[in-house]
Amino acid sequence: MLNFLQISRFRVSYQRGEVVLAWAMVSPWLAGFLLLTAFPMVASLVISFFEWNLLSPPEFVGLAHYHKLFFSDPLPMHSLRITVIFSLASIPLNIVFGLAIAMLLNTNIRGLAVFRTIYYLPAILSGVAVAILWQWIFSSDFGLLNTALRIFGIEGPAWLGSKVWVLPAFVIMRLWSVGGGMVIYLAGLQAIPTDLYEAAEIDGANWWQRIFRITLPMLSPTIFFQLITGVIFSMQIFTETFIMTDGGPANASLFYLLYLYRQAFQNFKMGYASALAWVFFVAVLLLTLILFATARFWVYYEAESAEDN
Amino acid sequence: MTRKLNMSRRDFLRISGIGSLAAGTTMIPGLGAVMAQDDQEVTIMFWDGPPLIGIREKALAPFDDAYPGCTLNFTSVPGGPNSGYNDKLFTSLAAGIPPDVFIIEIGLLPQFLADDLLLDLKSYVDADNYDLSNFPELAIEAYTHEGGIYGMPDNVAxxxxxxxxxxxxxxxxxxxxxxxxxxxxxxxxxxxxxxxxxxxxxxxxxxxxxxxxxxxxxxxxxxxxxxxxxxxxxxxxxxxxxxxxxxxxxxxxxxxxxxxxxxxxxxxxxxxxxxxxxxxxxxxxxxxxxxxxxxxxxxxxxxxxxxxxxxxxxxxxxxxYYYPLVVPKTTQVPECAWNLLKFFNGPAMETIIREGGLQGTSFAEQEKWFVTDPLPPANKHVMLDAARHFVxxxxxxxxxxxxxxxxxxxxxxxxxxxxxxxxxxxxxxxxxxxxxxxxxxxxxx
CATH class of the missing domain: 3.40.190.10 (Periplasmic binding protein-like II)
Structure with missing residues (x-):
């Protein structure tokens, strides 16, 4: 029979074994995070205080890159401005369209699985392939979009060759991946208890009331999640502009990350590019924190509400 | 009957250490080539995309036979300088293991010269009495710095x-x-x-x-x-x-x-x-x-x-266009690199022009293979004359x-x-x- 001491030792050794096993399990991720994320991040912060072109030894320049970024080079703020404009237009549209499609597909119609697959399909295609596809769609003479507009007697613009239309073109293009959000909204919609709708119906609530009083509040955590990821995703726009316009015409689609890429991998100004990356990181972080701060005014968590009661 | 292998922990560590050292040394670039004294590997890197993929590699394949003792290692990062080629090149330079011969955009040459990264080819040109007058004069002038010559044309376009x-x-x-x-x-x-x-x-x-x-x-x-x-x-x-x-x-x-x-x-x-x-x-x-x-x-x-x-x-x-092929100063095989440049601008050029559709480098090769191509468009000598007179x-x-x-x-x-x-x-x-x-x-x- 085991005595108390033996049981305690067994427990300690079992717990220690579990701890070791847990560390062993997370170690691949941890090693990856430390080597491939944390170390490069810290290194880039250090590099941002140096002039370094990869070819010659780094030279310490202090805060010169940050000074240039804010006070003498107009392009970082220009590129940040158009990135923000793009995000302001793109994120709400993606949320609205994603939600609308999810609500349409949250009904009992025949072939629902097929429709869901069709809407989700574009979200899994590679960025480069999609960019090339859209280059053709936006093509002025032979593009699908302008050909469709011509049917209605509208002469479409040179989408990617015009300072005015290039940003709307990218906003339209981003709607292509709306299926990714649609799947998440769909999961959120299906998690809403049906008895809420039944109770509302008994109380005489119409369709709009059910949407605004039940669906949207219950879905607000999902919308909040989509908003946060949408901000990060849209601020990071790069592949499309790199492939389709290279920032043109006249820097009208020079998004922030494209400018950063140019500095790092075309002009080989690694220090300046690192400073740009850190400013961007802080800007996106602040934006995310602000959104989190607003969440308590409009995001409804059922669990929290139950605790309050 | 199986024999049980008794190995202490110390033996295991010793054998592992020797094994790792052996594996590590074979992975140090260039060391393999130095160890095999008779066969120096010379690496060349291009950015060939379609329709050039495979053509320059094919054109350079006979190099090993033409220069016994040199073995060619051909690499290419398709898509041009800004599609990953420059990233790979700069990273390899930062790591101290660049290819022995590589192409760069002409706009990058001053940076490479300012950082003193390139091998001066002048002594090889002089030793072989190599005729540079067969190339656009201004291109050669662009490759020249303080009397040294730091590149040979990749293609004149x-x-x-x-x-x-x-x-x-x-x-x-x-x-x-x-x-x-x-x-x-x-x-x-x-x-x-x-x-x-x-x-x-x-x-x-x-x-x-x-x-x-x-x-x-x-x-x-x-x-x-x-x-x-x-x-x-x-x-x-x-x-x-x-x-x-x-x-x-x-x-x-x-x-x-x-x-x-x-x-x-x-x-x-x-x-x-x-x-x-x-x-x-x-x-x-x-x-x-x-x-x-x-x-x-x-x-x-x-x-x-x-x-x-x-x-x-x-x-x-x-x-x-007159992008240069250059040799890094750190190359372990400068003779082979120079031989490769000569071979590229000589015997390999026929295949490069005729099958790759490039204009070529030397005027003589352009006259022989590029201008005489009977397929459309007509007047191909316009491009050769532009290279002679309007660089x-x-x-x-x-x-x-x-x-x-x-x-x-x-x-x-x-x-x-x-x-x-x-x-x-x-x-x-x-x-x-x-x-x-x-x-x-x-x-x-």
């Missing part, structure tokens, strides 16, 4: 006017000249041909004369045709001169072909990929391109030929790439009609570029 001969003849327009020193085919003749070629039906243009593109090599050529220059001295630049009268006049003339006279399709009428399509469908009289466009016109149902740019107040001009050196600055980006953003305004006055654009370019020129200077005249 001229730009020419591609024109639909049938359309010109039908319109009674003067053909672009194929003779480099022709006193005719002036800017006025060009304009007059454009007038004849352009056809309109009401407000709609059904046939365009020429293309106006934002391609920097083309607008820079129009600047030179009118006597302008990008900078005061390309080899020792101190200031941007793009706002001087000749340059402004050239740019204004070029932009007006589209916006004032309607000879060239506007952006809203021209698809991003539309120039080729307009040409193929007989709705465009002429456009600018290099030998890489030849395959598109092999089976056209109209006669296509090459001609020179017109001559203007600054004479006739062109832009010729325009890029400004020797360590940051010319960055300067080009700034210029291009402003030129875009002119090309898309956002700004119609070339002087405004040029003044802005000068304002933005001059401080960068100071930053990019690295040698004094």
């Amino acid at each position: 001229s730009i020419a006017i591609f024109y639909n001969q049938d359309m010109f003849e039908e319109a009674g327009a003067m053909l672009p000249t194929a003779q480099w020193d022709d006193e005719g085919w002036t800017v006025d003749d060009f304009f007059s041909s454009c007038e004849k070629l352009t056809k309109r039906e009401g407000n709609r243009t059904t046939q365009y004369a020429c293309d106006v593109t934002g391609w920097d090599k083309v607008w820079q050529t129009w600047v030179r045709i009118f006597g302008g220059q990008l900078v005061d001295d390309p080899f020792y630049p101190t200031e941007c001169t793009l706002n001087e009268p000749g340059a402004v006049e050239g740019l204004q003339f070029y932009a007006d072909l589209r916006w004032e006279h309607g000879f060239a399709p506007r952006p809203e009428a021209l698809a991003e990929m539309g120039t080729g399509a307009l040409m193929q469908t007989g709705r465009l009289g002429m456009f600018y391109s290099g030998s890489w466009a030849f395959p598109n016109y092999r089976e056209s149902d109209f006669s296509i030929a090459l001609g020179h740019y017109p001559s203007g107040p600054g004479g006739r001009a062109n832009y010729v 325009a050196p890029d400004p020797v600055l360590t940051n010319f790439g960055e300067i080009t980006q700034i210029m291009q953003a402003q030129i875009d305004l002119l090309m898309i009609g956002e700004e119609r006055d070339a002087k405004v654009v040029c003044d802005e370019i000068v304002r933005q570029v001059n401080p960068l020129i100071k930053e990019g200077q690295w040698r004094t005249g």
Whole structure:
């Protein structure tokens, strides 16, 4: 029979074994995070205080890159401005369209699985392939979009060759991946208890009331999640502009990350590019924190509400 | 019967250590080559994409037999300098393990020279009495620094006017000249041909004369045709001169072909990929391109030929690409690298020109294989003559790439009609570029 001491030792050794096993399990991720994320991040912060072109030894320049970024080079703020404009237009549209499609597909119609697959399909295609596809769609003479507009007697613009239309073109293009959000909204919609709708119906609530009083509040955590990821995703726009316009015409689609890429991998100004990356990181972080701060005014968590009661 | 292997922990660690050391040493680049004294591996890196993929590798395959003791290792990062090639090259340089021979954009050469990264090939050129006069003189001058020679051409690629001969003849327009020193085919003749070629039906243009593109090599050529220059001295630049009268006049003339006279399709009428399509469908009289466009016109149902740019107040001009192949100073196999450069510019060139469709490097090889190619377009000697007579050196600055980006953003305004006055654009370019020129200077005249 085991005595108390033996049981305690067994427990300690079992717990220690579990701890070791847990560390062993997370170690691949941890090693990856430390080597491939944390170390490069810290290194880039250090590099941002140096002039370094990869070819010659780094030279310490202090805060010169940050000074240039804010006070003498107009392009970082220009590129940040158009990135923000793009995000302001793109994120709400993606949320609205994603939600609308999810609500349409949250009904009992025949072939629902097929429709869901069709809407989700574009979200899994590679960025480069999609960019090339859209280059053709936006093509002025032979593009699908302008050909469709011509049917209605509208002469479409040179989408990617015009300072005015290039940003709307990218906003339209981003709607292509709306299926990714649609799947998440769909999961959120299906998690809403049906008895809420039944109770509302008994109380005489119409369709709009059910949407605004039940669906949207219950879905607000999902919308909040989509908003946060949408901000990060849209601020990071790069592949499309790199492939389709290279920032043109006249820097009208020079998004922030494209400018950063140019500095790092075309002009080989690694220090300046690192400073740009850190400013961007802080800007996106602040934006995310602000959104989190607003969440308590409009995001409804059922669990929290139950605790309050 | 199996025999049990008794190994202590110390033995295991010892054997593992020796094994790791052996594996590690074989992975140190160059060491393998040094260890095998008789067989030096020489690595060459290109950025070949279609249709060149495989062609240069095939052309260089006989190198091992031609130079016993040297073994070629061919690598390529497809897609051009900005599609991963430069990233790989710079990373390998930072790590101290660059290829033994590699191609770079001409705009990067000053940075490489300023950082003292390249092997001076002068002693090899002299020892072999290698004839450099067979290459464009200005290209060799661009590769030269303080008496040393730091590159050999990868390819010489001229730009020419591609024109639909049938359309010109039908319109009674003067053909672009194929003779480099022709006193005719002036800017006025060009304009007059454009007038004849352009056809309109009401407000709609059904046939365009020429293309106006934002391609920097083309607008820079129009600047030179009118006597302008990008900078005061390309080899020792101190200031941007793009706002001087000749340059402004050239740019204004070029932009007006589209916006004032309607000879060239506007952006809203021209698809991003539309120039080729307009040409193929007989709705465009002429456009600018290099030998890489030849395959598109092999089976056209109209006669296509090459001609020179017109001559203007600054004479006739062109832009010729002359990217260098260079050898890093740290190479362990300089003899093999030099032999490879010679082989590339010699025996390999026939395959590169005939199967890869490139213009080639030396004049002799271009004459032998490029000019004599019987397939369309006609007048291929136009490109050879451009390489002989119209090479325009890029400004020797360590940051010319960055300067080009700034210029291009402003030129875009002119090309898309956002700004119609070339002087405004040029003044802005000068304002933005001059401080960068100071930053990019690295040698004094």
